[in-house]
Amino acid sequence: MAAEAPAGPGSGSGGGTGLTDLPGELLELILCCDVLGAADIGRVSCTCRRLREACQPRGKVWRERFRLRWPSLLKYYSHSDSVSWLEEYKARHNAGLEAQRIVASFSKRFFSEHVPCDGFSDIETLGCPSHFFEDELMCILNMEGRKGLTWKYYAKKILYFLRQQNILKNLKEYLQRPTERQSFLEGAVLIDQYCNPLSDICLKSVQAQVDDITDKVRKVLRTKNPRHPSLASKAGEVLVPEVELQRQVLDAMNCVLYEQLKYKGNELDYYNSLNSYIHQVLIRRTGIPISLSVLYLTIARQLGVKLEPVNFPSHFLLRWCQGKEGSTDIFDYTYIDAFGKGKQLTVKECEYLIGHHVTEEFYGVVTSKEVLQRMVGNLLNLGKRESTDQSYQLLRDSLDLYLAMYPDNVQHLMLQARLYFHLGIWPEKVLDILQHIQALDPSQHGAVGYLVQHTLEHIERRKEELGPEVKHRSDEKHKEVCFSIGLIMKHKRYGYNCVIYGWDPACMMGHEWIRNMNVHSLPHGPHQPFYNVLVEDGSCRYAAQENLEYNSEPREIPHPDIGRYFSEFTGVHYLANTELEIRYPEDLELTRATVQKIYSSGKDLIVPRATVPILNILLGLGKSSSSSEARGVASSADPGLGGHTSPVAETPKAEEELLALFHAC
Template sequence: MGLTDLPGELLELILCSGVLSAADIGRVSCTCRRLWETCQARGKVWRERFRRRWPSLLKYYSQTDNVNWLKEYKARHNAGLETRRIVASFSKRFFSEHVPCDGFSDIETLGCPGHFFEDELMSILNMEGRKCLTWKYYAKKILYFLRQQNILKNLKAYLEQPGDQLSFLEGAVLIDQYCNPLSDICLTSVQAQVDDITDKVRKVLRTKNPRHPSLAPKAGEVLIVSDVEFQRQVLDAMNCVLYEQLKYKGNEMDYYNSLNSFIHQVLIRRTGIPISLSVLYLTIARQLGVRLEPVNFPSHFLLRWCQGKEGSTDIFDYVYIDAFGKGKQLTVKECEYLIGHHVTEEFYGVVTSKEVLQRMVGNLLNLGKRFWTSCSMSKRWIHPSMGQ
């Protein structure tokens, strides 16, 4: 029995094995009509070859798409060759400034999909050993630039939306992505973690009040709990889950660590600063139907919970929630005790999602200034005999 006499499924299994290279499959397909049909461009053989070579790229394709896998394989292969050529051609003159003005012009005009180019850059970064350190250096610089450019486009589109439609969590994720472009951070993953916490809150809530309206949200409907007592039950359940079960807390020991400002790190480390914990707290509360609002309080970001008429301008109609302080509920006077001095009424007012983002960015900029100031101060105290 010859190779072409084998059943189609067995023949495909042989050709899909890791023993044959792409060049081997190309040669096999040229031998006869039977093998040419088995190795057709849109078939299983080339799809498997693509998957084995670049497994991380399959997420960009749908199972229902009629993909020309041979064409995609060639495009990705050529993109890899072009990427390596560009990385090898870079020199230090491109990085004399923070962002080069013309160093990436040849990259931005490439004809291949952007994820092909990024995938090749990641493969360069993941090379083993100390070889190609120069390539790794430039590949990292290029990848930073490309991803931050894409994130800036997403951030611009986000800010162009109407203010009442902006998600605080999405804004926090965009800032996180921009500051950590090489990390695998996506809104879907972060939202899934927040949803998991929300489900835990519902379980606690169910033990307290099985008929609570937050337990049965209708699909596609924005959940709103109007009764103050029902809202209080939600907040109590949230405090139980976040601070007692999951042990979230304000990072008092290492307050100025930049990780406290990144929402994905807050979820991993379960600690943060007032504004990052407030974004998490507010997001969970709103998913459960309780509308909390952000308050740009000086030195300590807070949330407010309305106890009077909705939309009231009287600051005494609100209870102020300190997410950094384990969800403690404060009066106006207690807010002032928190920071140690009196403030005017304007600081108790609600702020927009854009203003929340501005404060988060401002915090990160201040952390950068603090770091460089401490570095320069430490250099001043180094004795000349000790070097630098």
């Protein structure tokens, strides 16, 4: 790229054509080339007025820089928007720096406890657009798979929180609408989004899939009745008045859903939470009665047939009026079982379905809010049954949803307080919940008082914590500890694969745990080293040394907390992050020596410590790229890579240069 432009045509030695002599369109095309970066454009725009005008903030050049750097963000702009792309580039760049600073701080702040919701307070007060912040978090999550695990762990938690807060706001707005404007499908999508905030789920895409099914139904309907009124109207515009015409729609729906597309009730894996998520129902073509009913009802209404939800016990149903509209006589309705391939049932057949008699009230129609309540209730029950997820995430999410709909429900408030208390997270929030319960129901003072007392004790203990316990292998009392942090192990008895993230010179659990786990039956009993391990099934276990052995085929351990303790998987072992290394400062050397001895056969399998700072990897510095895009770097060391510099200790020269160019622009 030319550092300077000639003053004009024919000037300069040899009279050659310079960059500024080119036609505007060609000059713009060159400046939009993807080998140029923001720093390059900044330098060019500082050389002369002609090039400064070519790189003007609202022009195509800076728009192209923005598009190349952050392509996923263009969906937030329309072609008619008058946007200063230079200012947008600056704002997104600065949001990225702020996101990196916050992510870098989380490991030290929250290594010893779950991240409480007030831990995200810094994020909520940021002045940058939330989608800029989220985009940076996604950049972190999309890094090379085996590196930056600690960054990814906390970026995921932050993104989870931000998206849930936004979804909760949308849910509350939905609940405040008039009933006729509360779409059952939209409600199901909101629940789905809240429980799966990191998945790409939106109402528009779900609606498009439902519309596609509806079009298939129309094709079948057209072959049966080319003049059917549902074919002439747009989705849901006209209600089909005649029962026989409605029946034709339902028959066509059953043909498409259950015969062509093979939808069915999931009887074999009924208690899988995926059955409750509408986007998964559409992908897997299976679900439970309520999720299939929402799909069935939505398609029917788009074709002009009014079906209504019935909160039938143990088996959600729909009802179809055969008599006068709005009839209160339960015998004026046919009941539809979407779980049972759209089978149409009488009142008596509904009772056969669940095996006992029910009163008339259970055949009545329910509101969209009550439908959501039942969907969330199903997830609550699944969350209580979940045995491997020690964070109880599904239970926590479903409690949040339930209390968003019914904020004064004492039973669920108490469950939430007990859950947080059990997990040892956010004790200040527990006190707030308990105070609210006491105000709603003074008769709960006994249970409330017990939890208040123990929560206050928890807060006091936390204040008294002096710092991390450091375990040196060289200490005489640790001489029997054979294994080290980061090694991939196999349990001799149960066969599970795991990684060590902590150890004790002897069993430190209480007498009851030792008795229940039959530890005394082991040859060395409790008087041997015990190891904290993350297991591939998502559980955390405490294993005796005699039960562990080196894994002959070391592999990645897909545990949700892996990034809390480790920064990288080398292919044969894990590297402890800074916080874990502080607690076990002498383990890394033994881990490397062990791996060298156990797994090396003629070649060194140990991947050395990363020499390129993690943020350089994140932002494209220090590696080859098709673009010379200068990307902001907020720190020189990942807290998860074992470096001991402060996460924001210094600003690299490239970052200073880019900031200076921004200022000049």
